[in-house]
Amino acid sequence: MPELPEVETVKRGLEKVLLNKKIENIKVRRRDLRVQVPVNLESDAVGAVIQSLGRRAKYLLINLSNNKTIIWHLGMSGRIGIHSEKPVELLKHDHVILETDDGISIVYNDARRFGLVDICDSEKLASLKYFSAMGEEPLEDSYDAKKLLSHLKDRKVPIKLGLLNQEIIAGLGNIYVCEALYRSGISPLKACNEISLKEAEKLVIEIKEVLREAIEAGGSTLKDHKRPDGEIGYFQNSHKVYGKEGQRCPNCTCDISKTGGIKRITQGGRSTFYCEKLQK
DNA sequence: CACACAACCTGTCAGC
DNA sequence: TGCTGACAGGTTGTGT
Structure with a gap:
């Protein structure tokens, strides 16, 4: 979990x-x-x-x-x-x-x-080796777009992989990267060094927001994973794209029989879920 | 140095 | 029912 x-x-x-x-x-x-x-x-x-x-x-x-x-x-x-x-x-x-x-x-x-x-x-x-090269905590008040951009500007990898890199930003995994990119309207395929200041600002807002909402909901419970108190988290009900290949994304009016709905692709050996229409 | 890819280990689920 | 292959929330090591 x-x-x-x-x-x-x-x-x-x-x-x-x-x-x-x-x-x-x-x-x-x-x-x-x-x-x-x-x-x-x-x-x-x-x-x-x-x-x-x-x-x-x-x-x-x-x-x-x-x-x-x-x-x-x-x-x-x-x-x-x-x-x-x-x-x-x-x-x-x-x-x-x-x-x-x-x-x-x-x-x-x-x-x-x-x-x-x-x-x-x-x-x-x-x-310690776990922390010496680790990026900053996104939920810190001081965390902002400038800090994110400073790590993105020299990298050519897709933003999806950049956000999974713990040296760039700490704590995001596959689910919340997919969700934050969707909320930000940014394609997971876009290169890190092509992210504008405006896009970085949007990303930081959405990363903080999706993390806060998820914590509020007790996290995401997938499979049978439970919280320590035996309760399940509820945030999986709020996933907009993660695990939703073929479905229509909540903000789309497109005809999924033509568009195929939410796409699943592989980046860095891991699944990425996104909406081609709303994420550019 | 940045990046691609395999590896670590086990369980689950879909398809045959 | 059993087998096979694909896939899973993460991180690290190796090779180019």
């Missing part, structure tokens, strides 16, 4: 149950995730108190009282569940379980194991 809004939803769910709790135990059932789970995770985290939760792009951050931070990424298929019952019945692909002193278990399930769990000194976070 994990683009920026989904990770933000997970963060908010975990805040409710983890703040000021002491970590009593961590179980790692598989260490071979995208990055090996460090062998010192347990010894560094157990006994510490969770002081705050954070998010950087699609990474969840758990800040501990001993000045360590747990870094958690959900990859493509990762989910985090909150369990208050004991004992927790573990399922296939439940790789990491964090238990608090008040009997809550946080269970990380990830079939494809593209996610990761790591820990580091909090002060060294920004210099």
Whole structure:
């Protein structure tokens, strides 16, 4: 479930149950995730108190009282569940379980194991390989079209791929890039260096808006992925183009028997959904 | 340096 | 029912 809004939803769910709790135990059932789970995770985290939760792009951050931070990424298929019952019945692909002193278990399930769990000194976070080259957070008030354009102006790749590049802008994934480009009326095929200031301004507005709406709706729930509290997100109901190949886009009056409706093409090996008529 | 493409690993679904 | 192939929310390594 994990683009920026989904990770933000997970963060908010975990805040409710983890703040000021002491970590009593961590179980790692598989260490071979995208990055090996460090062998010192347990010894560094157990006994510490969770002081705050954070998010950087699609990474969840758990800040501990001993000045360590747990870094958690959900990859493509990762989910985090909150369990208050004991004992927790573990399922296939439940790789990491964090238990608090008040009997809550946080269970990380990830079939494809593209996610990761790591820990580091909090002060060294920004210099970590995950973050050192990462672009800015689009939801920061200070994020604007000039910042986006400064990264686009020298690149020839299609804007769709530019927006997926975490060094250009942090936290967007396939769904929200497709949706933001649609709302902006910009073709996913347009080269980054052909995006005008006006288009960049529109894009930034729409990126912020689509992310805010998605967070408000609890993220997008695709397949059977759920939020940590077991509830599903609702933003998938607001997707205008993503996953809607052949359908008429909401703002079109065209005859889809002639136009074929929303197009699906492949860019960088991934599906792009867009309306040829409204995105130029 | 920018970019294209394959790879990582598993599950699901459509089509035969 | 079973098999095969395409595809899936992300990121990184390799080669040009």
